[in-house]
Amino acid sequence: GEDVEQSLFLSVREGDSSVINCTYTDSSSTYLYWYKQEPGAGLQLLTYIFSNMDMKQDQRLTVLLNKKDKHLSLRIADTQTGDSAIYFCAESSTGNEKLTFGTGTRLTIIP
Amino acid sequence: GAVVSQHPSRVICKSGTSVKIECRSLDFQATTMFWYRQFPKKSLMLMATSNEGSKATYEQGVEKDKFLINHASLTLSTLTVTSAHPEDSSFYICSALDRAGKNIQYFGAGTRLSVL
Numbered sequence: 001g002e003d004v005e006q007s008l009f010l011s012v013r014e015g016d017s018s019v020i021n022c023t024y025t026d027s028s029s030t031y032l033y034w035y036k037q038e039p040g041a042g043l044q045l046l047t048y049i050f051s052n053m054d055m056k057q058d059q060r061l062t063v064l065l066n067k068k069d070k071h072l073s074l075r076i077a078d079t080q081t082g083d084s085a086i087y088f089c090a091e092s093s094t095g096n097e098k099l100t101f102g103t104g105t106r107l108t109i110i111p
Numbered sequence: 112g113a114v115v116s117q118h119p120s121r122v123i124c125k126s127g128t129s130v131k132i133e134c135r136s137l138d139f140q141a142t143t144m145f146w147y148r149q150f151p152k153k154s155l156m157l158m159a160t161s162n163e164g165s166k167a168t169y170e171q172g173v174e175k176d177k178f179l180i181n182h183a184s185l186t187l188s189t190l191t192v193t194s195a196h197p198e199d200s201s202f203y204i205c206s207a208l209d210r211a212g213k214n215i216q217y218f219g220a221g222t223r224l225s226v227l
Contacts, residue, residue: 031214042117042204043155043218088154097143097208099216101154 004091004102011108018076020105022089025070029091032065033099034074037086046074046087076107084109113139115207117219124195125227132190132222134205140185141207145216146178149202161188195226 003025012018024032030051035043049056049063049072056063062075072089086106090099114137124130134144142163147155159180160168167180177199179191188207192199202223206216 033215035218040221040223042115042220043206045215045217048213048215092214097214097216098145098157098160099206103154 004089004100006087006089006102006105008103009106009108011110012079013110014079014081016079018074018079018083018107020074020076020087020089020107022072022074022102023070024072024089024091024100024102026091026093026100027070028093029070030094031092032063032072033090033092034061034063035088035090037088037104039085043088079107079109081109081111083107113137113207113209113215113217115205115217115219117205117222119222120220121223121225123225123227126196127194130192130195130224132192132203132205132224134188134190134207134219136186136207136209136217139207139209139211141188141209142185143208143210144182144188145206145208146180146188146190147204147206149204149221151202155204158190163188192224195224197226200224200226 005023033048034046060077064073086104088104089102116135118133144161146158149155158173161180161182163182169175182188204221206218
């Protein structure tokens with residue numbers, strides 16, 4: 001079945017850029033998403049990218065997709081304390097609306 | 112983005128009782144909703160796909176008689192945990208699929224269930 005992998009932890013100094021990485025195995029993945037989860041809360045959609053795109057930028061967020069290597073990354077510029085959360089990448093395929101989630105990366109901001 | 116409301120946010124119940132969790136799409140119609148379970152410090156595990164007007168589709172290993180799903184309208188799906196036991200204690204999250212808006216799933220805030 002599909003598999004989505006992320007590193008579990010990332011610590012970044014306030015003001016620096018954070019880069020969260022994700023790899024997936026399903027070559028038919030069509031849609032790739034980044035969700036943010038704060039403690040005790042649901043998931044907030046941050047951004048998404050279609051598989052025919054290489055990059056998408058939205059304010060402080062930049063998503064890079066390397067389809068050949070099945071690698072997705074989320075860059076958060078000028079990381080702030082409010083960015084502390086768990087970040088999940090997820091993928092779905094055309095015709096299959098189910099999302100497969102990664103393990104989540106806990107981002108910690110160092111003052 | 113679209114808004115999904117999930118209630119209650121927290122529930123504590125005695126073993127053997129049933130608990131109903133509601134998931135509503137507030138500003139769009141959702142013919143498909145999903146129910147997930149999240150264990151502490153773990154990722155989300157899909158339990159079932161809720162389809163308006165038809166039976167839910169359960170993932171392998173999820174007991175359909177234990178977790179009853181009813182999707183009676185285009186904006187409401189309910190999950191009922193029947194005869195709850197302490198091992199059912201978990202964080203349950205729903206999502207609603209906005210087909211009109213690029214097929215994005217929008218998530219509720221989650222329900223923390225504690226069974227004593």
